[in-house]
Amino acid sequence: xxxxxxxxxxxNKKIWGFIFFASIFIFLFGVNEYREYKKEEEQRIxxxxxxxxxxxxxxMSSISDLETSEPIxxxxxxxxxxxxxxIKVLQEIQKKNNVYGKIGYSLSLGKExxxxxxxxxxxxxxxxxxxxMGALKRIEADSKIILIPKKKEISFxxxxxxxxxxxxxxxxxxxxxxxxxxxxxxxxxxxxxILKDNKIYSLDKDIVTKRRGKEGYVLRSSGLNFKFLYxxxxxxxxxxxxxxxxxxxxxxxxxxxxxxxxxxxxxxxxDLIGEINNLSVIDRRKNLRDFxxxxxxxxxxxxxxxxxxxxxxxxxxxxxxxxxxxxxxGLDFKNFTLAREYLKESLxxxxxxxxxxxxxxxxxxxxxxxxxxxxxxxxHFMLENIGQKYSVELIAAVSNxxxxxxxxxxxxxTCKKILDAKxxxxxxxxxxxxxIKSGKLILTYPIETEAKLVSKLLNGNLQGAKKIVDEIFIxxxxxxxxxxxxxxxxxGLLYNTLNRVVVQLKEFESSLHCEKLDIESITKTGNLEKxxxxxxxxxxxxxxxxxxxxxxxxxxxxxxxxTYIDKNYQLDFSLDNLADYLGLSFxxxxxxxxxxxxxxxxxxxxxxxxxxxxxxLKEKKDIKIKDLAEELGYNSSNxxxxxxxxxxxxxxxxxxxxxILEK
Numbered sequence: 001x002x003x004x005x006x007x008x009x010x011x012n013k014k015i016w017g018f019i020f021f022a023s024i025f026i027f028l029f030g031v032n033e034y035r036e037y038k039k040e041e042e043q044r045i046x047x048x049x050x051x052x053x054x055x056x057x058x059x060m061s062s063i064s065d066l067e068t069s070e071p072i073x074x075x076x077x078x079x080x081x082x083x084x085x086x087i088k089v090l091q092e093i094q095k096k097n098n099v100y101g102k103i104g105y106s107l108s109l110g111k112e113x114x115x116x117x118x119x120x121x122x123x124x125x126x127x128x129x130x131x132x133m134g135a136l137k138r139i140e141a142d143s144k145i146i147l148i149p150k151k152k153e154i155s156f157x158x159x160x161x162x163x164x165x166x167x168x169x170x171x172x173x174x175x176x177x178x179x180x181x182x183x184x185x186x187x188x189x190x191x192x193x194i195l196k197d198n199k200i201y202s203l204d205k206d207i208v209t210k211r212r213g214k215e216g217y218v219l220r221s222s223g224l225n226f227k228f229l230y231x232x233x234x235x236x237x238x239x240x241x242x243x244x245x246x247x248x249x250x251x252x253x254x255x256x257x258x259x260x261x262x263x264x265x266x267x268x269x270x271d272l273i274g275e276i277n278n279l280s281v282i283d284r285r286k287n288l289r290d291f292x293x294x295x296x297x298x299x300x301x302x303x304x305x306x307x308x309x310x311x312x313x314x315x316x317x318x319x320x321x322x323x324x325x326x327x328x329x330g331l332d333f334k335n336f337t338l339a340r341e342y343l344k345e346s347l348x349x350x351x352x353x354x355x356x357x358x359x360x361x362x363x364x365x366x367x368x369x370x371x372x373x374x375x376x377x378x379x380h381f382m383l384e385n386i387g388q389k390y391s392v393e394l395i396a397a398v399s400n401x402x403x404x405x406x407x408x409x410x411x412x413x414t415c416k417k418i419l420d421a422k423x424x425x426x427x428x429x430x431x432x433x434x435x436i437k438s439g440k441l442i443l444t445y446p447i448e449t450e451a452k453l454v455s456k457l458l459n460g461n462l463q464g465a466k467k468i469v470d471e472i473f474i475x476x477x478x479x480x481x482x483x484x485x486x487x488x489x490x491x492g493l494l495y496n497t498l499n500r501v502v503v504q505l506k507e508f509e510s511s512l513h514c515e516k517l518d519i520e521s522i523t524k525t526g527n528l529e530k531x532x533x534x535x536x537x538x539x540x541x542x543x544x545x546x547x548x549x550x551x552x553x554x555x556x557x558x559x560x561x562x563t564y565i566d567k568n569y570q571l572d573f574s575l576d577n578l579a580d581y582l583g584l585s586f587x588x589x590x591x592x593x594x595x596x597x598x599x600x601x602x603x604x605x606x607x608x609x610x611x612x613x614x615x616x617l618k619e620k621k622d623i624k625i626k627d628l629a630e631e632l633g634y635n636s637s638n639x640x641x642x643x644x645x646x647x648x649x650x651x652x653x654x655x656x657x658x659x660i661l662e663k
Contacts, residue, residue: 026245033244034267037237045230051183054337054360055103056224061359062096062107063158063171072109076169081114089118104179108172117172139170147196147226153177154194154201156224173224177203190232200229234267289356292318292364294409307354307366308405314368318399318408319379320415322362323392324422333360335392342390346382364412372398376430383429395422396430450497457501457539460546465539473532484526491523494535498522501542557582558596569609570633575601609633610647613640617655625652 066072071088078085089109097106097120108119115126130136135148139157146157156173175181181203184192194201287301288308321343323336340363347353347365356364367375379396387393397418399411418431449468456465498519522534564581578601579589593601609632616628629640644652 030241030245031266033241034237041232048183049228052181052228055105055180058100058103058360059105059107059173059224061361062100063173066092066096066107066109075109075111075118079113081111081116086116086118086123090122093118094120104176104182106174108174110170110172112168112170119172133172145224145226147194147201149201151177158224190230193229193231194226195229196226285357288354289358292356292408292412293358294412298406304405305354307352310352311354311366311368312405313403315401315403317367317370317375317401318411318415319365319367319375319396320358320362320399320412320419321365321379321383321394321396322358322419324395325393332392335390336361336394339386339390339392339394342386343382364415366408372432376432380429394429395419397422398430398432400433450500453497454501454504457542458504458546460543462540462543465543466536469532469536469539473528487526487528487531488523490528491531494522494531495519498535498538554596557592561593561597565605565608568633569605569612570631572633572635606643607647610644613644613652614648614655617652628652 069092071085071092074085075081075089093107093109101120106120108117108124110117110126110130117124117126117129119129127136130139133148133150133155135146135155135157138146138148139159145159148155148157154175154177156175158171158173159169181192184203192203194203284303284305287296288304290296291298291301291304340357343363343365344355347355352368354366356366358364375398383394383396397415399414402411414433418433422431449472453465453468453472456462456468502519519538522531522538525531525534560582561578564578568577575590575593576586578593579586582589582592584592590601593604597604599607613628613632616623616631625641626637629637632640634640634643641651644650644655648655
């Protein structure tokens with residue numbers, strides 16, 4: 001009896017001991033699994049949010065680019081808006097919407113003093129448009145950012161107080177729920193929502209006024225002044241953890257429930273700590289970018305990044321890297337993202353450098369205690385590799401040396417001024433302020449710039465050509481820094497460019513009077529401003545002659561076509577026959593016919609023959625329809641009757657010339 005009792009006591013101790021150690025093992029196992037899960041979850045959330053924030057940055061950058069364009073500036077300042085200005089504004093907005101609309105957003109521009117809103121699809125009545133959006137009363141009462149949720153889209157109205165726009169100006173940003181937030185819809189592990197003005201907007205349902213539970217992440221967006229709420233779905237994770245625990249020891253099912261409950265309490269604590277840490281990291285990096293861009297003062301931004309603290313007191317320089325030609329429609333911005341990561345990785349492995357993600361097309365680096373030659377060699381090598389590896393052309397500008405952190409914004413502006421002259425770099429990848437101060441960059445311009453100018457002139461595009469000329473004669477370059485030899489060399493380049501245009505015009509446009517173009521006149525003055533005036537006059541004359549030549553050529557083609565039709569309308573001829581007569585291809589003849597004759601070939605010939613038929617019917621009242629059809633080149637009288645009735649509304653037999661004369 002005593003032995004049995006001892007065995008029972010030992011068994012109980014053994015069981016409890018086993019349960020104790022098994023519990024510790026399962027607990028440690030569960031904690032380890034959870035940490036790995038949370039790490040992967042945070043990385044995934046960060047990747048998804050970065051994609052959305054990149055789109056939001058692209059939206060804000062698009063607005064910034066539009067606001068610097070001349071048509072938008074003129075729209076802001078004009079009290080009486082002209083139809084021409086509206087067309088130019090519409091074209092600017094359509095250009096942005098067409099290039100970036102595929103990611104799911106569109107822009108519209110409004111003005112409180114105007115009853116018109118300019119959208120990507122045309123102009124709309126302001127009140128009717130805002131009323132249909134449900135924003136008419138709100139836009140009159142609220143001077144801040146306004147969010148308008150719809151079933152298929154979310155609209156933001158950006159006004160001057162928050163985004164420093166002109167007084168009375170507002171932008172409407174419309175985000176397609178399904179397309180713009182596609183990365184969020186793809187996530188099946190949690191729920192994404194938008195937090196704005198203490199209201200929650202679901203990305204796939206109507207507004208939610210209360211939020212269940214306290215789980216989730218509060219994540220800042222990068223540009224539109226709202227926050228993302230992310231509520232993770234931990235159900236799958238808990239199921240897997242429970243099954244693994246069940247396999248380890250089936251008898252611990254009830255205890256596993258208790259452990260699972262303990263893990264839930266631990267999760268809430270970790271979520272809160274993770275949320276605080278994530279927000280602080282995001283804030284510090286955003287603070288640095290806002291300070292460098294001059295958006296906020298040093299005393300307004302609070303804490304900067306840890307690397308900036310480590311760099312304080314050392315001699316620093318800013319290196320600003322950006323896409324050489326961000327207006328290139330064939331450019332893949334994904335390649336720039338890869339190139340940017342390559343730069344970060346290359347620099348971080350060589351020392352303490354800090355990076356600043358400026359926008360979708362540029363990134364800045366803070367470089368400590370390096371000479372200009374070292375910086376130039378290092379970045380030239382990296383940018384060359386990027387061009388070959390990622391097929392994206394980048395260029396860098398290096399600021400002056402400074403020590404104080406307060407100098408960040410000023411030196412960033414210095415880099416921007418240097419990059420204003422990047423198109424004159426002639427193969428250089430890294431530019432310094434000394435290049436601008438010496439005026440050396442204006443002595444030349446790359447062959448790509450010349451090729452663009454020649455192309456514009458040969459196509460008669462005067463506005464496009466003048467834009468390139470403005471880039472060549474950039475105002476920020478100091479002409480006083482150039483001697484007579486420099487100006488003579490630069491003038492020689494301009495002369496060669498014009499001479500190339502004249503040679504090609506003589507080759508392909510024999511009717512042009514190229515001898516009237518006194519291109520040597522630009523070599524007869526040493527004044528840079530006069531050279532610019534003469535150059536503009538010459539390209540204007542080239543485009544004028546090109547346009548006149550094209551009009552004369554079209555008139556000659558029109559006469560040849562009329563002559564051919566007059567002689568052959570009685571035959572059953574086709575567009576192929578006309579193309580052979582003109583010595584042109586079928587496709588080009590079709591395009592050219594519509595251009596010079598104002599109608600397509602088939603319709604024009606039918607109208608011509610019907611008019612001839614009416615003339616013949618006036619002269620020969622008794623002519624048979626069959627004979628009339630043959631005389632007009634129709635191979636069937638039924639075809640002739642059908643076409644006559646289509647254009648005149650009556651058959652040839654019902655046509656009465658006397659009634660026509662009386663009318």
